[in-house]
Amino acid sequence: MNVIITGASKGIGKAIAEIFASNGYNLFLCSRGEVSLYKVMEELQTRFPAITIKAKPADMSKKEEVIAFANWCLSFAVPDVVVNNAGIFHPGNVLDEPEGSLENHIETNLYSAYHLTRLLSPKMIERKLGHLFNICSIAALKAYKNGGAYSISKFAMNGFSMNLREEMKSHGIKVTTVHPGAVLTDSWDGFDNTSKRIMEATDIAKMVYAATLLSPQACVEEIVIRPQLGDL
Template structure:
């Protein structure tokens, strides 16, 4: 069985991605800050694939030591990690001029640091094995600035830049890297807001696109997956 590691996997896109890979027969390493949610989700994933090995780690991925502990637990239990999905992130709807003093570091550490640290942790094993696939969940804000979410846009621009560096550093070894660029997606970020769900991208749409990109032949890499709401951004 192949192994996938997914950050922020108990809700939204991460949850949908984990379920889809479980259906594909993968072992999974998942993390969240909420241990109860991890335990419940593990039971659900084993209901989908009873033969899967599910590694759960309570981790705050804005902390370097938690990221490294998660990666180490996944590798020690599962072995070679075939797929890394950098999904965890946080949205802060403020302009930079109105940001609190901690916003810069909080968004940098949550939206960019995990992908950087996991790349440094797994990159050399991917090169050694000459296989594997990294998916970085960016955002339409990685390309089009959201002025009322300034630092979010900055960090998502940074994640897309990091993604592109990863791809160029790894392509000669046959390791794939894909940027996933979703527009407005119906996740917990919209909790408490009255919205028309029919006008949003669904988390399952993102998960389906990722798995289809993974299934491609060894010689094909999907550089970017851009998915936008049919009615436009919300």
């Protein structure tokens, strides 16, 4: 079994890579920074020597790099699972966030997933088999102050994922939209989590992996996970 995970060098993407590796999947990973990406690849290969792990640096906000990454993945295998996880988060308000913030968020958080999915899907459809995960956010479900371009991009990602679910039903491809609340990753750099107020990346990874375990006729359409005490 083969899984493609974007943005796998840290945070939620890395946790998802770990859980699939520990369950025998071969991994195909990307992120922009190659040092941290190759470090994750080596770490996981040492822990899980029986699987194949490949990694390719790619800036998924750039269409030509998405195309190169997709072709590179397909040169090895047609994926059973794809996790569109790569994303950025810069808080801000519509009226005063920096110029270009919306473009930056949309290119990274939406176009990356849109283009990669379009490139990989034909081969998955031929097999009538596969599972696409789109890592969205609770910021896609409810507007909030300081959400700005990030929240807008995640609402768009949710729309993409919901449309994809409808299109993929008859092709035998599952589509799951994942809406995490606050998860302790670099996005929350400096946050004091000694009281365990916010979630761990492994919480999201466990739910993503669990959704792959159902019968072919069952599709988990949405996963909404919040901290026990609710949103911050």
